[in-house]
Amino acid sequence: MPWKILESTQGYIFTWLIGYSALWPQNLVTAPLLFSMSQKLGLIVAHRPGVMHPVVAARAFGTMDFLAGSGRLAINLVSGSSDKDLAREGDYLPKADRYARAAEYVECMKQCWSEAKSFNHEGDFYKAEGVRQLMRPMASHIPIYMGGESADAVEFGAQHADMYMLWGEPLAGTLERIERVKAAAVKYGRTPKFSLSLRLFLGDTDEQAWSAAREAEQTILDAEGSNRFLRSAATDKSVGRDRQLATVDQEVHDECYWSGLVKLLGGFANSAALVGTPERVMAALRQYRELGVDAFLFTTGVDGFWHESLEDFVVQVKRTL
Template sequence: MVKIFTVDSPFSPGVPNLASLTRQAEKWEASQAIDQVLVGYSALWPHNFATAPTLFALTRRVGLIVAHRPGVMHPTAAARWYGTMDVLSGGGRLACNLVSGSSDKDLHREGDYEIKAVRYERATDYVACMKQCWSAPAKFDYDGKFYKAETVQQFVRPVSGHVPIYMGGDSEDAIDFGAHHADIYMLWGEPLAGTQERIRKVTEVARKYHRVPEFSLSLRLFIGETEDAAWEKARAVETTILQAQGTNRFMRSSKNDQSVGRSRQLSFADEEIHDACFWTGLVKLLGGFANSAALVGTHDQVMRSLRAYRDLGIGAFLITGGAEGLWDPSLEEFLVQAKAAL
């Protein structure tokens, strides 16, 4: 059975308050499709280290993938937060999504001016220290290139001794880091051939570290009773985003973003349709922004496409919908069936 992740805003609409967090938590908890929700990170947003504990307290089943940016605090402090949160949430419901940061502007808001290559090198040091905090049987000193600490000892550790690490990225540095440390390597939506290539490349690098990572794939879904009905939904979203150009309603990649991931997304967006029902319209419209690749079609067409990705080695899907690219409750019934069928 595959896992279903999603992205949603725990503080939408408006600023976070207990009422809005409660509504979101109740929605996720009631879903039979959602296994985990990604709680993102930005220097502009309310801090997820504050919202995540509240969401855990309001739920008993659904897991949270809490994004974290290496560099904003010392890894021993981050390890302590994740270890404590894992225990208090019951164990097994927490994962860490490590993000090196794709926006220099947002990194600068928190005083981080390192270049991307250095950030990945630093992240490797960061995760090594975190893992040692979770597993070391006795006090230890840590002496890495970027981080040092003495007589480290943490009384509260993850229930299983480890918090799963999720990450993604397309650069050579990102692949090496993810192959070394990621439990789940998160891939942006791509046509089947590109996805197969990405899995092969990451797997080959992971062998160097004697590891076998799992993979997730991020997709928006537009499903209709007929193919025309599905395309009506997709085109309506396309129109909504087009009409909002010139505003900040929808996040999009900057033209100055030179990331490998953005370039790769745009490289296959020149052709609008790939495979059976893979659609790149929103990828092009949003400038290669993450989570904008989509599957458009009938129930059977989309299910066949997901099965084809599953056959390549995708063990989890991060599914969103609509113009905002957030959780779409109308996908619930389909995804419950998909979880059982794939």
């Protein structure tokens, strides 16, 4: 958790993504606790349609937004590419139907947040009568984040996403994806924003940065077969994963994009990386920004988590980009 940033930096909201898995602690419980710890913390709370009725989800998130203060909460709607993880929560809806369900889910939530009077909802997946929520988001809306590479994902994001989340790719592939989503959004009269997720390996010199990257690579190699998540997800298929793996024939793209961990981790775990000095990586981020990337989600290290070594760099990114 970036407590040093939250304690020392004035004027910024630093946003942390709380992911979702049936194996992890319930983030509807952990998120309010984290909000209570700092007014400078924003949270993107991942949420999977199907684990509860959208009216219940809307009430939970609406209450959280109201109590935290407007502008600090966003929802990462995860339709679910892992059949195994959905089955852990008793969800067996075929993958082909998940985005249709997600669309009804988010539309129902939005009506709960914006509608002051009681209403009824009846769709293909959900039904509710006399719906009214007394505590709603302060702005009558909570931003929806989502990602995905399939045609259904692009269509869903074009219609519903406020922030379309991209996994890291070389510059050319990133531009292609941005243009594809923007083109799909035209018919809805929408212009979603875009975030890019990257794992950073920084050093005072390029050599030091690459040493850190290679050390992480070797650690993962040494632990091959012991990662429970990767073992359980090894047979999961997704268009996004295949697209990630399409970059691994070339280890280094552009100036400092590294596909080594993408290959090693099978296209999972936010494994696309930038490697180099802070100046070199900042220059690469500036290029992504010029393509239309509005926000970045950074991790580092073997596990792809936050680490305090990124704090000074992230503050600099906030100031310059």
